[in-house]
Amino acid sequence: MGLKKLISMSAISLLIGATASAIPSRLFAEEAKPAETWVLSQEEQELANVTNGDVLGDRGKDGVWEYHLYTTDGYLEMTNGELVWVFGYTHAKGSFKNVGEVKTKEEVERLLEPVKVPSDPVHLFVGEKARITLHNTGMHYANEHSGVNHVAHTIHFHGLDLTPAVDGVPSLPVDPVLEHMSFTYVITPQYEGSFMAHCHVDSFNHILAGMYFPLIIHQDRTKTAYGYKYDRDYTLFVSELSSTANEQLQESGVVHGLQDWKADYFLINGRTFTDNLFHPRSTINDPRSRIVAYEDETVLIRFMAIGADHVFAFHPHGYHMEVIALDGRKLKSSYEKDTLCIASGERIDVLVRIPHFASQKKCLSCNLGAGITIMHDHNLRGMVSTGKYPMGALTIFDVKSRTKPEQAETPVKGKPYNPLEH
Numbered sequence: 402m403g404l405k406k407l408i409s410m411s412a413i414s415l416l417i418g419a420t421a422s423a424i425p426s427r428l429f430a431e432e433a434k435p436a437e438t439w440v441l442s443q444e445e446q447e448l449a450n451v452t453n454g455d456v457l458g459d460r461g462k463d464g465v466w467e468y469h470l471y472t473t474d475g476y477l478e479m480t481n482g483e484l485v486w487v488f489g490y491t492h493a494k495g496s497f498k499n500v501g502e503v504k505t506k507e508e509v510e511r512l513l514e515p516v517k518v519p520s521d522p523v524h525l526f527v528g529e530k531a532r533i534t535l536h537n538t539g540m541h542y543a544n545e546h547s548g549v550n551h552v553a554h555t556i557h558f559h560g561l562d563l564t565p566a567v568d569g570v571p572s573l574p575v576d577p578v579l580e581h582m583s584f585t586y587v588i589t590p591q592y593e594g595s596f597m598a599h600c601h602v603d604s605f606n607h608i609l610a611g612m613y614f615p616l617i618i619h620q621d622r623t624k625t626a627y628g629y630k631y632d633r634d635y636t637l638f639v640s641e642l643s644s645t646a647n648e649q650l651q652e653s654g655v656v657h658g659l660q661d662w663k664a665d666y667f668l669i670n671g672r673t674f675t676d677n678l679f680h681p682r683s684t685i686n687d688p689r690s691r692i693v694a695y696e697d698e699t700v701l702i703r704f705m706a707i708g709a710d711h712v713f714a715f716h717p718h719g720y721h722m723e724v725i726a727l728d729g730r731k732l733k734s735s736y737e738k739d740t741l742c743i744a745s746g747e748r749i750d751v752l753v754r755i756p757h758f759a760s761q762k763k764c765l766s767c768n769l770g771a772g773i774t775i776m777h778d779h780n781l782r783g784m785v786s787t788g789k790y791p792m793g794a795l796t797i798f799d800v801k802s803r804t805k806p807e808q809a810e811t812p813v814k815g816k817p818y819n820p821l822e823h
């Protein structure tokens with residue numbers, strides 16, 4: 402829920418004589434989706450259609466999209482309770498607005514969202530110019546003598562065919578962004594599709610420490626991708642994380658024995674599954690990662706991957722996936738897979754067509770219909786984080802029937818959410 406949207410909602414409520422307190426409190430929950438209780442402008446509604454409720458950048462006076470990204474460090478909570486130190490990109494609280502140069506730990510905590518891995522998606526549109534400004538706030542939770550302090554960063558727009566001036570490779574020809582400095586990348590996307598962005602300074606350490614995010618480029622304001630219509634879309638960014646390597650960067654700035662780098666976490670959108678179905682940090686309790694759809698709907702999944710050597714092999718139970726695009730380009734003809742390998746840097750777009758149980762069921766065991774099925778990494782290394790199974794890259798399809806009353810999306814207060822009860 403963007404701050405801008407909340408402000409515009411409040412303003413609209415005041416205009417019609419209501420107060421901001423009339424906004425249902427559930428709208429502030431993480432699960433909140435655009436609802437019917439307020440009016441969006443036509444452009445806001447069109448944008449909301451394609452960004453799935455993600456916060457968007459602002460438009461400058463000249464109509465150019467403006468995003469301000471800030472680099473910083475912080476902690477990622479895992480489902481086993483471990484807090485893993487990471488560094489990456491973040492943005493102002495509730496928006497991508499410019500809040501000036503942020504230098505101190507106090508300013509970071511007051512002005513910026515906590516760092517996430519991956520950081521929030523950036524949505525752009527074909528042919529619409531964007532100014533993306535990177536601010537380097539420095540490190541705030543690293544050992545004061547660590548060599549990781551004061552390092553420079555960049556943004557490399559992975560998959561966009563750009564000139565070197567905005568390609569984010571340090572000093573080729575533009576210098577990287579030094580601590581407490583900023584740089585604005587001006588780009589105009591040429592192709593729609595699923596891309597990603599990451600730092601390109603000391604890439605092995607900076608990327609794997611957490612410096613990456615999805616970059617989604619839309620052709621227009623409709624729910625289409627590469628000409629295919631969809632009803633819902635999810636971005637599943639899968640990645641490897643080494644808490645040991647990150648701790649060494651935090652302490653000393655040097656990862657010992659880089660050739661032996663090994664992930665101990667295998668993540669979907671920065672989370673693992675765990676056998677505690679109620680865990681709030683589990684993939685299945687994350688609205689970005691739990692795939693919710695109704696029968697008869699078409700779901701677009703944008704897979705993206707970052708890692709050192711693991712190839713994820715995604716396998717949904719109950720469905721085949723129609724692969725429609727690879728690395729941000731539409732395939733001349735689509736093909737079907739039930740186990741989809743994806744390696745670091747790749748993006749694969751698939752459609753999952755949810756069947757209608759009642760009309761398409763041909764036998765007792767055919768077609769699932771409404772209910773829960775799992776999708777997991779079938780390269781089973783990715784199902785073991787910190788030596789524990791099933792802690793890894795697994796999420797669920799939560800398919801609902803239109804013939805039954807809709808279940809509450811949020812857990813009943815005081816009772817942990819159990820997806821198996823649905």
Ligand SMILES: [Cu+2]
Pocket residue numbers: 553554555600601602607612
């Ligand atoms: Cu960097």
